[in-house]
Amino acid sequence: MTVERAVFAFAGFMVLLSVVLTHYVSPYFIWLTVFVGANLFQFAFTKFCPAALIFRAMGLKYAGQK
Numbered sequence: 001m002t003v004e005r006a007v008f009a010f011a012g013f014m015v016l017l018s019v020v021l022t023h024y025v026s027p028y029f030i031w032l033t034v035f036v037g038a039n040l041f042q043f044a045f046t047k048f049c050p051a052a053l054i055f056r057a058m059g060l061k062y063a064g065q066k
Contacts, residue, residue, distance in 0.1 A: 002063045006055040007043060011036050 001009075018032035043049040047062070056062075 001060060003052050003055045003060045004063050006060055007040075007049055007052050010051050010055075011040050 014036045015033055018029050018036065021029035021032070039049055043052065
């Protein structure tokens with residue numbers, strides 16, 4: 001698995017989690033969805049994401065990297 005795929009998988013999980021939390025806990029958890037979406041948008045252009053740093057430290061590589 002590459003860093004990019006791991007970031008997308010983690011973001012998908014976080015969006016689903018925020019929907020559940022928004023429904024059952026508090027409508028303010030919708031801001032978690034906003035943060036995840038903004039972070040994905042920013043990652044697409046800069047390849048900087050806190051989760052990507054963690055996945056990189058775990059040994060995953062960027063796509064096309066040997």
